[in-house]
Amino acid sequence: MNKTTNRILWAVLLGALVLAPFFVGTVEISAFQKVIYLSVAVMSLNVLTGFNGQASIGHSAFMGIAAYFTALAVQSHGWSYWAALPASVLVAALVGAAAGVPALRIRGMNLALVTLGLAMVFPQLPVRFTEETGGTQGMILDESLGAPAFLAVSDVAWRYWVLLTLAVLAFWLVRNTRASRLGRSIIAIRDQPIAAHTAGVNVAATKISVFAVSAGMAGLAGWMFTVTNQFVSPSDFTVLVSINLLLGMAVGGSGTLLGPVIGAAFLHYVPDAVTATGIDPVLTPVLYGLVLILVVYFLPGGAAGGLAQLAKRFSTARKPSPPAGEPARPVSQLTSSTPNP
């Protein structure tokens, strides 16, 4: 797939998404909203794990921190949703930076353990402070993010556009960062930490920044969660949510831009599809687990990686074959790192 077709495809997709509220009903729009915040959440994990190679099972906690921050600020302290947006993202990013400091010394599996701890402790915090947060019952927000009066659009459509805009901004930021010097350092740290260090990359500072940005982005997803559902409870941010985000990343394709969108759509629509086939919904996580294992084994690049390979195969098939005498070598033999379409 060349650059122009790529751009056209993204533009068409975006245009369709922007115009969606004029063509589909409220139910679908709410579903889209969930896919949007899941996309941002999966992307936040992707930034950390897919691009930088740091493992995290703690992203449910970063989401939860921002979601609860927003809920408490709006419901108990009379903030507007808009005021809570930068504040909640900032809080999540700060907690992320704090978690990133030990990540300098703690690598690989041990980092996964620490973030697992974070994910398991977080749902207990609202229970500990039941008076303020409603404990296991969760808290309902009376206020909703409504459309400004001068715009004659429904609140649902407005919320959808707000979420879509923020998500596009976040993805655009990731895309541009990846192409920058910083982005290349981030990927270099994933593939060759020692070589990156030798080449003058400040590994420590980069890792902490990536952790903070990733957590802040998870926080954005948390803010979106509260805006969408007007409700938060500890069970929305358990460790299972973190595992689902990992599933979304693996299914969609880690280290890509399209992957998180595919992964989020998978996470949102597959449970409904499973129920529709008449299979007991209790079994959905079994399917998730199997898909996760099979994808990691057969399709390490996820759906996005698979699509890119397919596209490459189509485009190379039309090109003339290389001259005889010089055997064509597949790209996979030349580079050992994972493909980055």
Added chain:
Amino acid sequence: MALFLQRVIDGIGNGMLYGAVALALVLIYRATGMVNFAQGEMAMFCTFVTWKLADHQFGIGLPIVVGIAGGVAFGFLFGMALERVVIRPFESADHLRQMIVTLGLFLAINALAAWIFTADTQRLASPFPSGALHLGGVSLSYQELGVVGVLLVMALLLRELFGRTRLGLAMRGASMNPESSRLLGVDVSRMLMVGWGLSAAIGALAGALVAPAVFVSPGMMQTLLLYGFAAAVLGGFDSAPGALVGGVVVGVTQALVSGYVSAIGTQLQLATAFALILAVLLVRPQGLFGRVPVERV
């Protein structure tokens, strides 16, 4: 003073269970270099098997000791099957992929247990009599004494297995130096499979012993897993005695902290385990008993 002693003793009782979970984790880590996030769920599944064998209302109604033996035997086979079918293809994969695979197992086993057995909380009988031994102002429940006794016997048996038997030595060889072991005629893959079986069996035993206190449910082992991780990290992650000692330290710390620090209380007990993991990894990443890994660059 009596209250303090009581808390220490309760902490030791819980800590031995954390140690058992940690031991299960350490066995797999030593054999295959993997951190098994599905360890708790595997133990939970086996505990449901025990419950099915022993429960009078929903199960077969066998004596509880037979039920536990059945659960442990099932655990051994279950662990071997998982290693053969799911884990072996990822033996040489990177850590991230191994982590994702065990997390996939976590999801699948958790939901499978809820579907096959029940998502409700169930009661499991204890193999030990109720009541307690009173010594001065301190009471030692038979449950606690029994748990500590059984796990100590298990630890001694494991020591014999790894120290004196042909199988145990072959297993150690297979994990320490697979190449040379292969040259000596050891079937390395089979040894790794046995390691997973053994680990799952230990988990099944821990699950059955903790079940009278926490009841049987698909989520029963999730907090225990974090305590187990804390214990394993404290013990150095590759040391079997370290896992048990680490478990006891975690148990006692947790009992004292939640007893004396009111801000933590009972709701935030897990935070103790989290803080311990963080502190150990920052201050002494090799734990109390672990070796410092030397990496050749």
